[in-house]
Amino acid sequence: MGYDISNYEAVYPPYGTVEDVEKLIKACHENNMKLILDLVVNHTSNQHAWxxxxxxxxxxxxxxxxFWRPARYDEGGNRMPPTNWRSYFAGSTWTWDDLTQEYYLHLYDESQPDLNWENKECRSAIYDSAMRFWLDKGIDGFRVDTVNKYSKYVDFLDAPVTDPGSAVQPAAQFWCNGPRIHEFIREMKSQVLSKYRTFDGLPVVTIGELSMTPDPEGVLKYxxxxxxxxxxxxxxDITHLGQGPPGSDSKYDFTAWDLPQMKQIVAKWQSFIDGxxxxxxxxxxNHDNGRSISRFGSDAPEWREKSAKMLAVCFAAQTGTLFLYQGQEIGMINAPREWGIEKYHDVESQKYWKEAVRLADNGSDPTRKERVMRGLQLMARDHARLPFPWDDSFNGGFSEGQPWMRVHESYREINAKLQEKEADSVLSFWKLLLQLRKEHKDVFVYGTFELLDTANLSTFVYKKHYRGKxxxxxxxxxxxxxxAPETxxxxxxxxxxxxxxQDKLQPFEGRIYISY
Structure with missing residues (x-):
């Protein structure tokens, strides 16, 4: 899915060429738009020349x-990985290499070996090949993938056994927010990013993917x-609502949540930058979770558009830089529940399913398959990676060939061309809402957050304050x-x-009131 990079200075051929990206950068700037790229430098592909x-x-x-390490051996002389760490995608973080008779580390899939940021020459190569190459072409910044995993505890100790029935254990404490992480990011900033400006003279931007960091003080350091x-x-926290811990065996064991839990998450991260x-x-x-309508609203035909607009109101009025994921603006929903596991192509989905089958079939966890399938139906990464439906033609107008996943069956009802024509479509509503967010950016983008009626299980009500507004x-x-709330x-x-x-909020309705 694009995260096993074999050449930082090239484009995957089915997507185009470097020249195509150069044209895209130029066209964006001519239209006063900025373009950022995904920076994936925790790991490369095992096909990378390095x-x-x-x-x-x-x-x-x-x-x-x-990271290469020799094998360990148990009392019976059986070869064992250097640590008992569990991969994000189930199984061990270590893969044996026959040629050199050692294991290499990969927090994710075995096709994604982790780069050793402890090595200064490696860091320099990353800065040149993955960053300066594209910054020199005029991009305006990066979304920085897995930004808090570059620094590991390199003594490679075993993780505590929290799952006695498994040979591998969750071990994020050894490779997330490690001892040199802030040093590495400051170096990246000072040596590379600070030397570049956007086409209109502003500093290039960085947005870090910061997982497994629930403490606001820890986030603020970044x-x-x-x-x-x-x-x-x-x-x-918001996209993990209902999930088990990332990287754990229970990630796709869905846990029912209630609205006060969502409110507390929003309030926590709306207020953590105050002062x-x-x-x-x-x-x-985002690209790593199920669609918000299917998870937080209702994707039933009679409520899908209402839910899409309700969620738009809920989040577009919040403080900070707003990000929309492709398809959210037209109300895309999860893949149909009727799809079997063979329709799920993401490596994480497939590996969690294989683990579930093994544990269910050997009798150690008989209900594992049903639980994991339910979790995947709601939260799998595949849902956000379905082809975008541009119109009601073949493949939703996405491709004349065979896309990596089948197009959602709803593409005739949910597509961009149809919604551009309809004044009351989800797309039209987003355009109106974003216009209002810009007109009232003082209170929406920069205002302080106040949560009301915290315990209410049905409605989410909050205020935003900016000076007298x-x-x-x-x-x-x-x-x-x-x-309806008191106004x-x-x-x-x-x-x-x-x-x-005036007196009732209608099903899946969202409202905004303003006072001065």
Whole structure:
């Protein structure tokens, strides 16, 4: 899916060429738009020239650009990996290499060996090949993949046994937010990023993917302006709602959640930058999770558009830089529940399923298959990676050939061309909402957050304050009518319904009131 990079200075041929990217950069800038790229430098592909050299012999100059370690052996003389760490995608983080008779480390798939950031020459090569190559072409910044995993504890100790029935154990404490992580990011900033400007003279931007960091103080270290590291980060409490811990065997064991849990997550990350020199992001979808409508609203035909607009209101009024994931603006939903596991192509989905089959079939966890399948139906990464439906033609207009996954059956009802024509479509509503967010950016983008009626299981109500201006946001997360909030004389700025009643929130309705 693009995260096993074999050449940082080329483009995967089915997607185009470097020249195509250069044209895209130029066209974006001509239209006063900026373009950022995904920076994937925790690991490369095992097909990258660096790794091929590294695995060619133990004395190769690039051997230390990756993590190689000898085997351990149990009392019976059986070969064992260097540690008991569990991979993000189930199984061990170590893969045996017959040629040099050692294991290499990969936090993710075995096709994605981890780069050794402890090696200065390796870091320099990353800066030149993965960063300067594209910055010199005029890109405006990076979304920085797995940004807090570059520094590992290199004594490689075993993780505590928390799953007695498994040979591998969750071990994020050994490779997430490691001892040199802030040093590495500051170096990246000072040696590379600080030397570049966007086409209109501003600093290039960085947005870090910061998983497994639930502590606001820990997050602030990455985005505090005085630390000179990242501009902002993606923190994933909201998209992990209902999941087990990332990288654990229970990630796809769905746990029912209630609305107060979501409110507390939003309140926590809306307020963590108050009084600081940090900045935040706002989002509820990305490429690693199921679609928000299917998870947080209802994807039933009668409620899909209502849910899409309700969620848009809920999140677009929040403080920070707003990110929309492709397809969110037209209300895309999860793959049909009727799809069998063979339709799920993502490596994580497939490996969690294989693990579930093994544990169910050997009797150690008889219900594992049913639980994991339910979790994948809601939360698998495949849902966000379905081809985008541009129109109602073959493959939704995405491709004349065979895309990596089949197009959602709903493409005739959910596509961009259809929604561009409809004044009341999800796409049209997003355009209106973003216009209002810009017009009232003082209170929406920069305002302070106040949560109201925390324990209410049906409605999410909050206020935003900026100097003498207040926005009241009220959102109904149910398919039933709910009491409307007290508005204190505020005027209705927006409703997700064409007609709004004063005393009741309609099913999956979102409203915004403004007062000065």
């Amino acid at each position: 790794f091929k050299e590294s695995r060619s012999s133990k004395d190769n100059p690039k051997r230390d650009w990756y 985005v505090s302006a005085k630390n000179k590291e990242l501009d902002m980060i993606f923190q994933f 600081t020199d940090g900045w935040s992001t706002v989002f509820c979808e 207040t926005a009241l946001v009220a959102v109904n997360f149910t398919a039933e009518h709910q009491p 204190d004389g505020s005027r209705l700025l927006l409703s997700s319904y064409l007609e709004s009643t």
